[in-house]
Amino acid sequence: MAATLQTRVTAASEWRALGTSVRLVVTDPALLDSCNLLLARHLAEVDAACSRFRPDSELAALDGAQGRPVRVSPLLAEALDVALRAAEATDGAVDPTVGSAMEAIGYDRDFTLVREDDRPIRLTVRRAPGRRRIHLDRETGTVTVPPGIRLDLGATAKAWAADRAATLLAETAGCGVLVSLGGDTAVAGEPPADGWQIRVQDVTGTVDETPPQGSYTTVGLHSGGLATSGTAARTWRRDGHDLHHILDPRTGLPARTPWRTISVAAPTCAEANTASTAALVKAEGAEHWLTKLGLPARLVTKEGLVITTPGWPNTAKGAGNRATNPHRGTAA
Structure with missing residues (x-):
């Protein structure tokens, strides 16, 4: 008997959390509401543990510890472990000790408020202290952060939270799940027959533009x-300087890179986001580095030239029009 592929009906919802857009898609519409509640609860827990902008978060509590070991929740310990492993895997191109540098360029609050801030800044080169200064003891559940070092998990936390949420929801609901947090997309469970159709685009306007402006494609x-x-999203201007949120830990300043956006697919969203962020920092060496890792990637130069690594589907510009309702994967 010949097998037949049936397209699964999906249902979706969108809202905001963690200072970014949240998109949830499930292959069983009857379970959307319950999955929404579970996802909202999970993201609230992540925010309480990992937010750099909440004075009552666990992460903020580390700032006043003055180098003393602090017992943290398993959730923050896991998030910090992911961040430290990302730093190790990228030779420090992604580093959680850039918190002070982020504050120095004015990114010290929710991004919706950053552009409205007119306080003067002074851009100075300051190398990030580095991952080896942070001690995480998983057996005792304690973290030791030396005085003067502030942590920022922004390069890995959203992607890790998306992975965690997708797995949790798929196991609980027993259906296919897609979770996207600001474009960091994780999937789990049984996917639709043709895969989750995700539109990958360069942000030149709003993410809701149809058709989107700029270079884009759709992947399954x-x-x-x-x-x-990318360096085109989360940008602001201060004291005559054009700034963005991708920092080079070697300088503590926005990375100077030839790439506008870099998209990467990997076994987990955390790995994908670590690689895409590190590749921006690695600048001209990004394509070779991603190819060496065997990661399918799509790199777009500031001039709009698209370069792909082996494994990335070769689709023509505008291929996103083939999908009836693609899920956005915009730059974060």
């Missing part, structure tokens, strides 16, 4: 994660 994701990092 069956498992794992997909992330896009």
Whole structure:
């Protein structure tokens, strides 16, 4: 008997959390509401543990510890472990000790408020202290952060939270799940027959533009994660300087890179986002580095030239029009 593929009906919802857009899609519409509640609860827990902008968060509590070991929740310990492993895997191109540098360029509050801030800043080169200064003891559940070092988990936390949420929801609901947090996309469970159709685009306007402006394509994701990092999103101007949120830990300043966006697919969204962010920082060496890692990637130069690594589907510009309702994977 010949097997037939049936397209699964999906249902979706969108809202905001963690200072970014949240998109949830499930293959069983009857379970959307319950999955929404579970996802909202999970993201609230992540925010309480990992937010750099909440004075009552666990992460903020580390600032006043003055180098003393602090017992943290398993959730923050896991998030910090992901961040430290990302720093190790990228030779420090992604580093959680850039918190002070982020504050120095004015990114010290929710991004919706950053552009409205007119306080003067002074851009100075300051190398990030580095991952080796942070001690995480998983057995005792304690973290030791030396005085003067502030942590920022922004390069990994959203992607890790998307992975965690997608797995949790798929196991609980027993259906296919897609979770996207600001474009960091993770999928789990049984996917639609043709995979999750995700539109990868360069942000030149709003993410709701149809058709989108700029270079874009659509890919089918069956498992794992997909992330896009870029220097065109989360930008602001201060004291005559054009700034963005991708910092080079070697300088503590916005990375100077030839790439506008880099999209990467990987076994997890955390791995994908780590690689896309690190590749921006690695600048001219990004394509070779991603190819060496065996990660399918799409790199777009500031001039709009699209370059792909082996494994990335070769689709023509504008291929996103083939999908009836693609899920956005915009730059974060």
